[in-house]
Each structure stands twice: as C-alpha cells, then as structure tokens.
Amino acid sequence: xxxxxxxxxxxxxxxxxxxxxxxxxxxxxxxxxxxxxxxxxxxxxxxxxxxxxxxxxxxxxxxxxxxxxxxxxxxxxxxxxxxxxxxxxxxxxxxxxxxxxxxxxxxxxxxxxxxxxxxxxxxxxxxxxxxxxxxxxxxxxxxxxxxxxxxxxxxxxxxxxxxxxxxxxxxxxxxxxxxxxxxxxxxxxxxxxxxxxxxxxxxxxxxxxxxxxxxxxxxxxxxxxxxxxxxxxxxxxxxxxxxxxxxxxxxxxxxxxxxxxxxxxxxxxxxxxxxxxxxxxxxxxxxxxxxxxxxxxxxxxxxxxxxxxxxxxxxxxxxxxxxxxxxxxxxxxxxxxxxxxxxxxxxxxxxxxxxxxxxxxxxxxxxxxxxxxxxxxxxxxxxxxxxxxxxxxxxxxxxxxxxxxxxxxxxxxxxxxxxxxxxxxxxxxxxxxxxxxxxxxxxxxxxxxxxxxxxxxxxxxxxxxxxxxxxxxxxxxxxxxxxxxxxxxxxxxxxxxxxxxxxxxxxxxxxxxxxxxxxxxxxxxxxxxxxxxxxxxxxxxxxxxxxxxxxxxxxxxxxxxxxxxxxxxxxxxxxxxxxxxxxxxxxxxxxxxxxxxxxxxxxxxxxxxxxxxxxxxxxxxxxxxxxxxxxxxxxxxxxxxxxxxxxxxxxxxxxxxxxxxxxxxxxxxxxxxxxxxxxxxxxxxxxxxxxxxxxxxxxxxxxxxxxxxxxxxxxxxxxxxxxxxxxxxxxxxxxxxxxxxxxxx
DNA sequence: CCAGGACACGTTTTT
DNA sequence: CGTGTCCTGG
Numbered sequence: 001x002x003x004x005x006x007x008x009x010x011x012x013x014x015x016x017x018x019x020x021x022x023x024x025x026x027x028x029x030x031x032x033x034x035x036x037x038x039x040x041x042x043x044x045x046x047x048x049x050x051x052x053x054x055x056x057x058x059x060x061x062x063x064x065x066x067x068x069x070x071x072x073x074x075x076x077x078x079x080x081x082x083x084x085x086x087x088x089x090x091x092x093x094x095x096x097x098x099x100x101x102x103x104x105x106x107x108x109x110x111x112x113x114x115x116x117x118x119x120x121x122x123x124x125x126x127x128x129x130x131x132x133x134x135x136x137x138x139x140x141x142x143x144x145x146x147x148x149x150x151x152x153x154x155x156x157x158x159x160x161x162x163x164x165x166x167x168x169x170x171x172x173x174x175x176x177x178x179x180x181x182x183x184x185x186x187x188x189x190x191x192x193x194x195x196x197x198x199x200x201x202x203x204x205x206x207x208x209x210x211x212x213x214x215x216x217x218x219x220x221x222x223x224x225x226x227x228x229x230x231x232x233x234x235x236x237x238x239x240x241x242x243x244x245x246x247x248x249x250x251x252x253x254x255x256x257x258x259x260x261x262x263x264x265x266x267x268x269x270x271x272x273x274x275x276x277x278x279x280x281x282x283x284x285x286x287x288x289x290x291x292x293x294x295x296x297x298x299x300x301x302x303x304x305x306x307x308x309x310x311x312x313x314x315x316x317x318x319x320x321x322x323x324x325x326x327x328x329x330x331x332x333x334x335x336x337x338x339x340x341x342x343x344x345x346x347x348x349x350x351x352x353x354x355x356x357x358x359x360x361x362x363x364x365x366x367x368x369x370x371x372x373x374x375x376x377x378x379x380x381x382x383x384x385x386x387x388x389x390x391x392x393x394x395x396x397x398x399x400x401x402x403x404x405x406x407x408x409x410x411x412x413x414x415x416x417x418x419x420x421x422x423x424x425x426x427x428x429x430x431x432x433x434x435x436x437x438x439x440x441x442x443x444x445x446x447x448x449x450x451x452x453x454x455x456x457x458x459x460x461x462x463x464x465x466x467x468x469x470x471x472x473x474x475x476x477x478x479x480x481x482x483x484x485x486x487x488x489x490x491x492x493x494x495x496x497x498x499x500x501x502x503x504x505x506x507x508x509x510x511x512x513x514x515x516x517x518x519x520x521x522x523x524x525x526x527x528x529x530x531x532x533x534x535x536x537x538x539x540x541x542x543x544x545x546x547x548x549x550x551x552x553x554x555x556x557x558x559x560x561x562x563x564x565x566x567x568x569x570x571x572x573x574x575x576x577x578x579x580x581x582x583x584x585x586x587x588x589x590x591x592x593x594x595x596x597x598x599x600x601x602x603x604x605x606x607x608x609x610x611x612x613x614x615x616x617x618x619x620x621x622x623x624x625x626x627x628x629x630x631x632x633x634x635x636x637x638x639x640x641x642x643x644x645x646x647x648x649x650x651x652x653x654x655x656x657x658x659x660x661x662x663x664x665x666x667x668x669x670x671x672x673x674x675x676x677x678x679x680x681x682x683x684x685x686x687x688x689x690x691x692x693x694x695x696x697x698x699x700x701x702x703x704x705x706x707x708x709x710x711x712x713x714x715x716x717x718x719x720x721x722x723x724x725x726x727x728x729x730x731x732x733x734x735x736x737x738x739x740x741x742x743x744x745x
Numbered sequence: 746c747c748a749g750g751a752c753a754c755g756t757t758t759t760t
Numbered sequence: 761c762g763t764g765t766c767c768t769g770g
Contacts (some may be wrong), residue, residue: 063759100760124760143751198760233759266758365756370762387758424746557760576758599756615757638755638761 005027006045010038017286018042023251024283026231026276030257030317031302032293032583039229039255040073043095046225047078047091054094058223061098062230064558066581067154070229092531095223099189099238100198100692101557103205107196110208110215114409117194119409119549126393127414128152128197135185146178154179155186155417159199160267161236173658178603193413199237206241220247231256231276235267252280258313259306262577262615264607274313291317293583293624295324301627302620303656308652309610327658329650330630331732333712335591338632339375341661342588345628346381347572349586358585360572362619364597367637368590369573376571386574391560396503396514400521401555403493407478408549411445420450422504426466431459435467472552473497478668486547487526494518513612524560576619587623592616593631593644616649629658633724633732634713643713643724645734662731695737700745703723706733708745 007015013032017027017043029035043059046052061067078091079151082719095102099708104122123131132155134147158168165184170176205681209216226246231254234242244257246252254276261270277283291299306312332338346359361372362657369385376383391397400424410416421427438458439449453459454468477496481489494500503514530550544550572584576597598612620627629650635642650658696699699711709727713734723740726732735742 098760104760122760125758203760262757263759265756367755367762390759428746559759575757596756601756611757636761 006041011290013288014038018045022284024280026285027255029288033288052704053582054091057225058095059227067097100201106205120194120196123195123197129725155183156199159203160235178689192606202237209244225251227253229255230271232261233263233268234272239272266613291319295655297323298623301653302726304654306617325626328628328661330661332632334634335371335632338630339371343375357569360584361588362576362579363590382570384570387578392555400494406422410447413446416446423498431463487522490525491522576615578623580618585625587627589619589629592647595644701742
C-alpha cells in the first residue's frame, strides 16, 4: 500500500509527529506551523499504516468550527487516497467533536444512570443568568450586593475546577458563604428541572466515567486513541476527564502551543500542557517550529517578544522566507489620528492591488472598534466585525427556538417563560408569577400549571383567556406540523406564533435585521443534516431522536457561525483573542499602549502579564506580509483623557525589525485642535498644570538635541511633570521637564 | 406597553 | 463618553 501521500510535502518534524511510534505524544505546534495538517495526517496514518480502526479514534477540539474543519479535511484526505472503501465509510464512526459535544453525547447515552431526564435541556449562558437571577430573588439577596453575574461566573468557575457545592469549604468568608448558597440552590433547581449548563456537561461526563467502572472500561476499550487540539486551552475538568478516559492504556496525542495560551481568565490551565509529559507516560515531544505563514522579520519580532516569558516549554519559529518588510510603528496623537492613519494605510495597500479582506485590524478590547469603524465608514470602506453576538444567541432566534422547544416538550419551563408573552398577548408579569407559584405548589411544570389554572378557573377570566390562547396556539402548532419537514416546521412556527411579524415591526433597522435572521433560521433548518454534525451518531445510541430534537441540541452547542452575515471583500475587525487561528496578509495592531495592552487589570500580576504577552505574540504571528503597530499618546477612555506610553511589548521587539513611521507633514496637530480638546477638562485642568510650570500649551520650544518643536501635552506634577513636544525634525516625544532643559522661543 | 430618565459600569469569550 | 439596565410615569 502506498502511503507516501501521508508524508510527502511534510518537513522532518511534521513527519516525525505523523509517523510517531510512541503512544502518548505532545506536539508543540508554533503559530503557522501546519498544525491541523499534522493532526489530520496523523489520524490518517493511524488508520492506514497502524491499521487502527476509525471506530477506535476520538478527536477533541474546542470549537465546532475546528471540529468541522478537522472532519472535512480528514475526509478529503482519505477520500482521495483510501482504496478500501470500507474504511472510508468507517471513518464516520470516528468521534470528532468538541469537549462539550462529546460530553453531551455521553450524557445522552447514559441519561438513566445519571438520573437525568432523557430529554434534558441544555442551558446556555443567557438561560443560566436568568435562572441565577431567580435564585437570588428567591433567596432574597440584594442584587446590588450580590450581582447575579458574579454568582454566575462563580458557579461556572467552580464547575470548571470540578467542584460540587457539597465539597466546597466556605469557611467564615461571607462572600464564599453567599456564593455557595446560591450555587447550592441553583444546582438543586437544575437537578429537579433536568437542566444542564455547559460546565455541567463536562462535570457529569467526568463523574460518569469516574463512578461507573464498567462504562469507563467500555469507553477505554472503544477509544484507545485520543487526539486533542489546542491543548493549552484545556481546563481542570477537561484535563481530568481526559486522564480518566485514557487510563493506563489509552494513547493521547496532545497538540498545542503554550505560547498561545490566552484563555487563563476563563479557566484554561497552561499547566496542563506543561505537565503533560509527566502525567502521560513515555510520551515523545515534537516541536513544529517551521513557520509557513510570515516573513522573517515578523517572526523575529514575535520571538523577541515571547522570549520574555518564563517557564516556556521552548520553541522558536523560523522560516525559509526572506526577511520581508520591517514592521511599522506609528505614534498617533489620539485614537482618531490612529484610525485615520490606519484607514489611509489601508487605502494605500489596496491601491497597490490588494484586497480589503487581506487586512485585519486587531485590538485588545471591543470598545476600540467604534472609532475605527467611524473612520472606515467615512471613507466608505466595507468592514466586518468578528465576534459580535452569535447567531443562536440572538433574541429573536432564541424566541423562535423556544417555540420549537415547547413543541417538542410542553414541560420545558425555560422555553415556556420565554415566549408565553412574546409576542405580547396580554399575559403580564403578575399572571406569570401566579403560574410559577402554582407550579411550585403542585410540583408540576409551568405548562401543566397554566393548563390547570385555566381549567379550574383560578385565574381572572381575562388572564385565563389570554393564557388559553397561548396553550391552544402551541397545541395547534404541534398538530399542524406533525408531518412537516424541519424548515416548514420552523417557518410555520415563526409565522403563526406572530413572532415574525412582531420582530419585523420593531422600529428602525432592527426589525428588518431580526426578520432576516428569522428567515435565516428557516434556511439553517433546511440545510440541517445531522450527519454533518461533528459528533456522529452511531450504533451505540439506541435510536435516532427526532430531527427537531437533534437540531435543537445542535443549536444549543453551536454558535452558528455560518449564519453570520458575511461581506465579500471587507476589512476584518476583531479582538486579538478572536484572531487566534486566523491569518492575514496585512495586520494592524491598534492601541498598543501601556494600560490598554497590556491591560491595566493585568499589569501587576506576573502571570496575567505573561498571558498579555502571549496575546501580543498571537497578534504578531497573524501577519503574513506586513504588520503595522500603532498607539495613541492620548486616548479617551471612559470619558476621560488618558496619556499612555507605548506598550512595553513594543520595546521587546528587536529594533532592527521595526521602523517608526514619521509624520508626513510636520506640525500635524494644529494647536487649535489641541486647545479644543482641552476646553472642557474637569477641575484639575491640564492647562493649569502647564501654567504652573511656566510653559503653556502650544508653546514653541527648542531642545539641545531634538531642535525646535511645540508643546502638545502636559502630564504629572511638579518634579515629575512631563511634557510632550512635537519636534519639527524628530516627531513627538515625551520629556521630563526637570531634565529636558527646554528653551522657550 | 413604552419612552425616557436615572444610574452603574467600563478586558478578553466558547460551549 | 457610550452603552446597557432598571425603574417610573403616562
């Protein structure tokens, strides 16, 4: 059998990883080093050379997008080259999915032993927050003192750490005591209502294996080969689950990059990748350091920055490509100047024959996008913002899905509450509260409670009528869509419930957009094919659930990225976090200033600072051809002017990689402009400070080394006072007044 | 029900 | 400054 296609076109390190005889393997894959390719070829190698049945392989990712890509590329590779068609068919029996998707599947298969209802509901973070709010109300907690959001994140981080409430020691700490109280009550509601949040999926999947030796043994035999992508992003419970599942016999291939670990703040443990070789015995480590994405100078800059981190597993990117253009650094006066500069550079780049969609503008925080958008809008440049609200999280979509969920299961209280008065049908909060109360008394669902309150005439005639209309509507839809296809079903539901009209009539462009999204949902239903799911169905599952149920489950676990509106040729705007995994010919990193990047909140904790540095490394390595870094000397944040210095990360870039962009015209900042922006500073006026010093804004001065210039900013007081001077020949500089020895002109 | 005002808040985000 | 949330009065 000719398997050369599996190793052709790979470099030495890649070949070593693909053909490794070792059981456990850690693949440290630098940015742009062909990671997915290696992973896919490794799986194909196992199947074709090691004769591992696809049935025995599990491949785990973090996002559905990654899972889909993995399966797609694997099928492409195998379809073209596998002669044994039996194996091709079998490749579908491999499990490829997200941690959550696979956990969900385990819970679905073993619902009985887990004491879950067969049709347990998945709570997304929105549902979860509503529930936490209700718990706080029930416990009569002051919402201002104990914000439900905080409680929610407490619960989630406890679950990420594998902590059940009964094992948490609150001690005498009133914060911990209250949080624990909420957690405990929340969990009780979830248990009795058959509700499972995202963290619970992982926690239950872990407990399932831990507490049931026979089930564990079954899966250990079934999956002797496990591959995990983005291993540096695993959290405590995911790592624990993997260790249990692998046991002493399973072979784990972990692919990741400790230098790209940027999700510590949501529970990811970089330690997991660092301790892999200790916990998974006799593993071999392969480093993929050859980069196929960026020019030499971009990589040199990236390496220069990341080498300032301690405790790295060690890796240095290299390329056969030439140096390329140096990085550019632009010191803007303020965020508007920065945006203007970026837009002009974009226009220039496009004039040189490049497309808009080869460009990305990356920033640390979402708030930065507004000014950039305005500048793009002014010049009529199409742009797309990544990572806004996700499709299945949108209000109108959640409403539509709630109707569908009610059709499947009348007793779905979360869905019931959501749509009983959406669109408005005269059922107010008081009526709903009564229904809720009665349900609690009788220990029944909201649906049953509502039905009985109508039947037994407990409600006022008016409320009763309205509630009955709602109950009838749902029943009617149930009957009418019995024979319908999924998309017909969705279409009928959104139209006949009045949801479509309701959203369409919302004022402004919002109505239009929401109506379009609802139509898009129908399209998504039409396109839905359970076989496309990254997690496949197989014989172990007793019987296939109805299509609608499968669709709803997949909607709960998938952001629905495909449904986002995409422009053809647009500049891409996104945070540095959402840029991970992507690449662009031309990258702008904006707002690279102290206090913004690294963010103020991370600056004094060394570990968090290192994570910021990794984020910077991620940003730099997105660029293929040209990287431009910019920062603003003045930036308006939260309504006040901030004077930030260039980020320490810029100083970590070797100086021969980067060239500073000079202003095209000197005295770019007309003094009137500056004065204007200083008209309304609050009491501690900067102008006053300036006057204290004997200098004034706009003052022409001369400096022994830098020549002539004009004062544009003041900062600090007395001995620490610094002034910013825009020099005719040297550009703008901050100087400590005490030492600068300026001469007034 | 909804418009409008007071008020709080202000990294990063997937499932 | 800007946005989102909550509350109130019509």
